[in-house]
Amino acid sequence: MMNxxxxxxxxxxxxxxGCAAAPLVSPDASHILVTRNAPAxxxxxxxxxxxxxxxxxxxxxxxxxxLVRGARNxxxxxxxxxxxxxxxxxxxxxxxxxxxxxxxxxxxxxxxGNAYVCPKI
Numbered sequence: 001m002m003n004x005x006x007x008x009x010x011x012x013x014x015x016x017x018g019c020a021a022a023p024l025v026s027p028d029a030s031h032i033l034v035t036r037n038a039p040a041x042x043x044x045x046x047x048x049x050x051x052x053x054x055x056x057x058x059x060x061x062x063x064x065x066x067l068v069r070g071a072r073n074x075x076x077x078x079x080x081x082x083x084x085x086x087x088x089x090x091x092x093x094x095x096x097x098x099x100x101x102x103x104x105x106x107x108x109x110x111x112x113g114n115a116y117v118c119p120k121i
């Protein structure tokens with residue numbers, strides 16, 4: 001019995017961690033402006049960024065809001081690593097589970113954007 005319980009106890013934190021939004025790796029990334037609006041002309045494009053969170057297995061334990069927030073946080077971290085302070089969202093996709101009505105709602109969120117360095121935000 002001891003051999004079975006120990007791995008099960010160790011797996012609980014892994015299962016529960018799927019329930020929250022992915023945190024920002026860098027707290028400074030929270031200052032990056034994420035919008036659908038176009039950047040100002042003086043902004044310089046530095047790269048495409050992507051953020052995603054969720055999968056079919058963790059969806060039941062993660063709120064729709066946390067899936068979207070986690071995807072945005074991951075996108076902000078990518079933008080921060082490029083030195084950007086502005087991201088224009090190009091595409092958002094929240095995958096829905098339509099095969100089984102008991103598993104309704106979003107099960108993954110993906111956001112793609114263009115990162116820019118802007119002199120003034």
